[in-house]
Amino acid sequence: MSETPRAKTFVFMDLEATGLPNVDPEIAEISLFAVHRSSLENFVRDDKGMPVLPRVLDKLTLCMSPQRPFSAKASEITGLSSEGLARCQKASFDGAVVRTLQAFLSRQEGPLCLVAHNGFDYDFPLLCTELQRLGAHLPPDTICLDTLPALRGLDRAHSHGTRAQGRKGYSLGSLFHRYFQLEPSAAHSAEGDVYTLLMVFLHRAGELLAWADEQPHHWAHIGPMYTPPEPLSLHD
């Protein structure tokens, strides 16, 4: 019997931020789709084979103004900019964001499993950094699933003994195209990418649920991407 209870709600997430880890990025947009395990176990497909989005789905998407500038590339691909966010009077990733996030998560049956693509190397450490800066925490029994190594691992196990034909792409867009022969819509909006992630997950739902159950990664073991700079002193 596993010591870790199976997650009851899967929270699919994506972050848009000011850049890649080499610039110590800050979050500019976060999107979460919370889906109960029962919906993932019992989803249906339409007549074209596309998974039908679960009818019962909680969504949260928030934009916020980072305190440091966007890299040119990040601004280009996300369509977000410091000026645009400031014009809309968006506050930074602050206590209000944390309380909203915690309230959203508290509505879901736990334990929770956060799901992100390349989450171990990007989304989870970056979210951890922002939460740590504010002294905030997620529920202690939260686990997390990174669909990038999970899908690579599943495919490797599937093709064991046979030579895989060529090197497959495992970007979120590549997976969506491979599974559905379609281009993902609204790439690099946080909500668009979470939708793409959820569709990719549903296509392999049985295997990915088993993966999450059999090798849970605890949120408590996620470390920050970097140490945030000290808050500005009142004395300059």
Add this chain to the structure above:
DNA sequence: TGCCAGGCCCTCTTTAGGGCCTT
């Protein structure tokens, strides 16, 4: 001037190199 992620995976590998993946 030079600094400017990092863990994983594949292969023309293992005494290594290079590309992927996230913005």
